Amino acid sequence: MSTRPLIATAFLLTTLGWGLNVSAAAPQQPVLFTDVSGDVGIHFEHENGASAEKHLPETMGSGAVIFDYDNDGWSDVFLVNGAFLVSDSEAEDGSGNHLYRNNGDGTFADTTEAASLNSSGYGMGACAADYDNDGWTDLYVTSVRADTLYHNTGDGVFADVTVDAGIASELWSASCAFGDIDNDGHVDLYVTHYVDWSPENNKHCTNSNQPAYCHPNVYNPVADTLYLNNGDGTMTDVTREVGMGAVEGNGLGVVFGDYDQDGRIDIYVANDAVPNFLFHNMGGRAFEEDGFWAGVAVGGSGKPQAGMGTDMADIDGDGLFEVFVTNLDKETHSLYQNLGEGLFSDITLESGLAQATLPFVGFGTAFLDYDNDSDLDLAIANGDVIDNVSLYRDDTTYEQRNLLLENNGAGRFSELGPAAGPGFQLQKVSRGLVVGDLDNDGDLDIVVSNNGQPADVLHNEGGNSNSSLLVRTVGTRSNRSGIGARLKLSVGDRLLVRDVRAGSSYLGQNDGRVHFGLGSARTADRLEIEWPSGDVDIIEDIEVNHILTVVEGEGVTDRQPFETDTAEPSR
């Protein structure tokens, strides 16, 4: 790996006139999440197209993406919608997906039409990255019938380039994620496919003689798809060539991450009811499925679980990425601790997650430092799969509350319950959950998409009483979004390691800016960025509570203090 260290100090930039806005070491105050969706202007209601036929997609969607499509420094929100499934040949009808532009004043504007994103297909999820390195983040939307690649033209409009890009998928797609598998500077695309369902082969299933959505294994599993970016605006399906075509699963969640620190990005896939996959990158053009070997394919007792959403992060501060997967109720979700040398250990019970998650059917999930205390906490979106579950089970409900779990710093989690605020007391059929700093105030907000219900925007109130830092990466030799870059931030004796990602959780994607909670620290000692190209940038003496833009090979090129009050949403 070629290393080209480039040291730039934040101090140099401050002398150029950026104002200091150092927050004092504040005592930790309660952090509350409140749904502000109506107040901020996100009036999105998901259509699941629920029918007497109990078409399986009706209960699975949909997802959300947080990304800055207009490069104004404010994260926008894209919400995927369902529709009404009739048949393969008949048109589907629905109000379509929605794009909400962040006005930067605590409100959002629905710019769907202006952006030409008002597709009416049955959407599932989405992910976003600058696939053509033109400086504008593009969008990939998965759906039940045909996925769409939208090219961001830079003037607020997206163009459907699916056919031109060579993407032709007729499979039911779920989650997607971008990552540069061969480190050639162009992001590639992984798309999970759930099962081979279509309206024509829909099966009639029952639970206690009540019509119910079928177990996924009633349908045939399918292999996911890996598209290799050719660098010329087109992509090629290389699933079989790289060795992924031989394994078929019920793919739902996906996340990229270099779990074995060999400099090549690997791929983890959460499969529903069959073993999960860990595709070990053997050099960019070849992958080995190592889920069983690594110990992340099944639960600790050796049984496959109902994998839905997934995330990967270093939760215990050893620099290695753990893997988390949400599953069905009574299964426990699974947290796999990275032991190094490519091996994991299931620590779900030991981490305290089993007890907290047992009653819930989990979907979207994200590691996030919601209280900026520098360790990664965990948010989970919940909701049963069967809409009429209460008719035959008296111990659960379709609508469930979501969970926020506090990390004690050593990888042990406890559920906050009502202490997380009213946003986490809502009982809904949640699916997607993505995080990002929507008001640029230094703490992470959450967007939750709900099946057949309005989406929630959970505003973080109080998280920024501790310090933090947001880092936006811009690749030059690497892909433009810097996806796959590993950021190592030293603060005192702590080393915080985060990756730049484009796709995780369930059907969604978090804000691409990397967030570091820093507790009462006033400065961070050093930020080391290992780019996918192999280059390394090092930045020292960093003043906290800023949004930094780091350009590969150039260091910090922009530095904005967090908003103080203008971004607070009106309520």
Next chain:
Amino acid sequence: MRKGLTVQKGSVWLLPIVAWCLILSSLWARPQAAPAGIRMILVETEAEALELRARIEAGASFELVARENSVDASAAGGGYLGRVAPENLQTEFRNALADVGPGQVSPVARVGSAFVLLQVIPEEEQNWIELDTAAQRALQQGRFIEATALFREAIEDAETLGLEDYRLGESMNGIAAIYRLQEDWAEAAPLYRRSLEIRERLLGSEHVDVAASLNNLAEVERFLGNYREAEPLYRRSLSILEQALGPDHPNVARSLNNLAQLLEAQQDYAAAEPLSRRSLDIAERVLGQDHLEVAASLNNLAEILEAQRNYAEAAPLYRRSASILEQALGSGHPNLASSHGNLGRVVRAQGDHAEAVGLFRRSLSLRWGEGSADVSELLERFSALVRLAYFLDTEFEQAFREYQAALRETPVREGLYFAMSALLVEVAREEEAEAVMLVAVEAHPNSWRAQYELAEVFVESMKLQRALQEMERAVQMRANPAPDPRQRSFVYQRIGDIQSELLDFAAAESSYGTSLDIDPDRMESRMALGDLYLRNNRPEEALEQYNEVISFQPENAAAHTGSAEVNLRMRRYEESVLAAENALRIDPNDAAPRYHRARALIQTGQRDEGQSELRAYQTLQAEEQAAEDRARDVYVLNRDAADKLVDGQPEEALRLFREGIESHPGEAAFHFNLAVAQSRLGEHEAAVQTLENMIDMEVGDDFLARRSLAGEYEMLGNLDASEQHLAAYLEQIEAALRSRGE
């Protein structure tokens, strides 16, 4: 050989009258010293007494000599007279024991015209006697949990004392008897084996007690399916009894019968028949023509003849057996059900279907009808309902209404409710099963079992809160009969299981604790408690429970697997490998311990072996998953096809059912539902063909196919064939109900 008085076996706790008179003197006259256990041998001549004393001095057991030679009623208990304070002994006894230490034999003492030898039992041995006595009493009174605990203590006592003698054998025999009564053959077998060894060594190989041990062990081996092992044991037992008791003793007849049944089970009818005939002959001569044991012998011989298709000879034997029972018990007694059923089977085989139908109906009513009420109509309605189980339409609803009406009108025993409810659950008709059990609870308000079964149906239908309520009600009921401690312990375990499923772990822990308080040997509760601790991240406690189970049941694979998982989680990799290997030795096809072993091996750097184990695990896991998926597929495909029929797409329905048969030929539901669909479409000949194929292929519950065939033939006007299948249906439904309801 025992002389003089005949004693009743097992009466050791009764002070024999003779001894009572000899020993006690002015019981209330003096303050009492510490009582000691006393054994006595009573004989008629001094010479005999001296000879026996010399044998004991030379090392023979006082107890055995007493059992074989004493003419006192205490002989059966090894001469044991109980605890007696020295001052309460007659002068002759006190004098005889004056210089005799515990365990030694006294000089010969003359008491009246008889001569006695005495022994003061050492205190430690006395403890065993009292434990064993109390255990025997508990066993006879059906208090199995208490008896097991006492026998176990008695065995420990005997082993601690190094008593490798009959005491150990007797206590083992007692505990084995408990297992046998509970049909836990695997646990009973080694204990009987050990007891037999001890008896043979101490009593000689020709003793009647040895014959009893041989018989008991043979019975256990028979139930375990180890016929080769059982046969020589039965034969030796028979030979000893013939020698000891003479060829015409009732016990010889019983022994002949047991051996004949074993041979019948091995289909060696030629060898079984003469033994059975001899057994019947002895019983008739010794016990009388109308004795109940004669009825049993007649029945057993008839079964052997029936198996050889000798229906002409079997039928009158069954008739005579039924007649004896009817005379002895009355015509409405449920024990007559089997006689009628057996006779019905032979009559059907002889081609008299009309009589067979009557006999089977009578048999069903005797077994399942309250007061032998006629259950034919109810069962007709039930069969019609189950037949339509996959079809969600008005025809099913109508069938259910008619069935419910019959259910309310017919007084039936609770076992029939359990059987019908179980059959409905098997075809995923849980709500209808609930309705059955609600009627059962209403009809049998004092039955804890009905209450319990209702709760289990709610478990099946995933209404866990309701299940918990009903289960708690069952265990708290003042029922008649009341649940015995084992049953109460089991119900508490089930309560714990439900609470655990409801994620109320604190309550579940408490319920499992209660279950174990009542029956500490209930290993299922201990396993469940271990699993609960594991799930709640209390690994040390989980391990403790698993280890307890393993110490009690070394062959419990699940406990070894639990231990493997806990050790793996605690990163004690070597212990995990060891535990997994123990589990795999017992059940090499269990995927879970393979997974734990693979992970532990990989973690300890034994990567090649770990990889190889991981592959073996993946194969097993894939097989498990395929089996689960297959069961799900079968149900879904059947429902899907049935829906097509209901939705007015008959051709599509028939096509899907046929596809199902092609892809899953062994799955009865496809065949059966195809026939139902054909029948509903008026294609009765095709339906007959489908059902006949199903019977030829031996798939599924025969009774439903037979009942449907009876109906199809009736539609086609072939009444003979209809009656023939009706008789077969009635015979088969009896078997189907018994396997679920008893």
